[in-house]
Amino acid sequence: xxxxxxxxxxxxxxxxxxxxxxxxxxxxxxxxxxxxxxxxxxxxxxxxxxxxxxxxxxxxxxxxxxxxxxxxxxxxxxxxxxxxxxxxxxxxxxxxxxxxxxxxxxxxxxxxxxxxxxxxxxxxxxxxxxxxxxxxxxxxxxxxxxxxxxxxxxxxxxxxxxxxxxxxxxxxxxxxxxxxxxxxxxxxxxx
Numbered sequence: 001x002x003x004x005x006x007x008x009x010x011x012x013x014x015x016x017x018x019x020x021x022x023x024x025x026x027x028x029x030x031x032x033x034x035x036x037x038x039x040x041x042x043x044x045x046x047x048x049x050x051x052x053x054x055x056x057x058x059x060x061x062x063x064x065x066x067x068x069x070x071x072x073x074x075x076x077x078x079x080x081x082x083x084x085x086x087x088x089x090x091x092x093x094x095x096x097x098x099x100x101x102x103x104x105x106x107x108x109x110x111x112x113x114x115x116x117x118x119x120x121x122x123x124x125x126x127x128x129x130x131x132x133x134x135x136x137x138x139x140x141x142x143x144x145x146x147x148x149x150x151x152x153x154x155x156x157x158x159x160x161x162x163x164x165x166x167x168x169x170x171x172x173x174x175x176x177x178x179x180x181x182x183x184x185x186x187x188x189x190x191x
Contacts, residue, residue: 002059002175003084005075007093007116010065018136019148022092025167026061044074059175071116072123090174091131093117096144098135101163103170105182106131134167
């Protein structure tokens with residue numbers, strides 16, 4: 001079974017924030033697969049399980065409800081509960097260092113200053129974690145913490161469905177194909 005963690009913050013006040021694009025991407029895939037999220041006791045997150053048609057492998061979406069800065073707690077609890085290897089997880093999150101709409105896959109590396117990813121790296125004690133970074137851009141006039149917690153602008157909202165779909169396809173490719181395929185396909189294109 002493959003596990004895709006979409007990072008974000010729980011609560012209606014954060015739903016449309018740039019920081020919640022990870023949530024929105026896993027929600028889109030789950031919706032497409034007619035799967036819904038349910039609270040799982042002791043997990044610190046919401047979970048949806050589904051199957052893809054080829055090769056028929058089950059996969060699971062998890063939205064940590066521990067708030068972004070404590071995302072590692074949910075991932076650690078899920079790892080303990082389900083016993084997956086780190087090769088079988090993909091973390092999806094926003095990245096201010098990438099232009100809006102750019103999608104990049106990495107097998108390892110630093111958190112790049114992303115507090116949710118930093119929590120995961122620190123909690124698991126390794127940076128060998130598959131991750132899909134989704135560009136949300138940056139506004140140098142606004143403090144980064146305020147920027148990521150702001151909603152997408154009207155002009156950005158026009159492109160958001162396309163960005164979410166692209167990242168969702170990258171996640172599905174990771175499940176049905178492999179990490180190398182995703183790196184070649186998505187890391188070589190800008191948008």
